[in-house]
Amino acid sequence: MDASQALADLVEISSQIEFAVLADRDGIVLASTFGNDARAGAIAEEARELLQGAAGPAGEPTQVEVAFHEGCVFVVTDGERLVAAVTGRDPTAGLVFYDLKTCLRLSGEEQPANKATAGARRKRKKDDEPEVVDEA
């Protein structure tokens, strides 16, 4: 699935999420709910910093939730990409994490899908090739 489609689905499914940014591990924005790319880029960079700052003896975390009186910040990563989201106060954290992980998984399905298409194309091409009949 396309990254922006995965993010659009996320925002549609989860009414608790106000804003979200999907980025790769270098902080390059793949999709965001902001019209402003600079703002999305800055948030992706801060989200990366949050993950790195939260690293402990067990390594870099897979999920971080920062809860404030005025709202919450969630960051989830699968190692390849990260998704950062902002919610209002007292969200259902388990549901938000679930939705963010689903978004990451769906956006990550893009490459295998392309590979499958390429594989199917190769197979089709092979099927189209005339069979070599050994007449000897």
Add this chain to the structure above:
Amino acid sequence: MKRRLAAILVAIGSLAGAAALWRRRSGARDRVDVYFGDGSMVSFAEGSEEAARLFPVARRILAQARS
């Protein structure tokens, strides 16, 4: 008379419950919950060294998202 007394007691109980709930919710402290791949989780409350390091980053995300 008994019915009126019961109604008053229920009203007082409801008010006390609501006040306790409000106090509990408003007393919730800021915190950071960190989850690792091995299933472990650690929570840092306001005042801890980790929270002091991570809160400003998260606050910048909140501010930029809502600006």
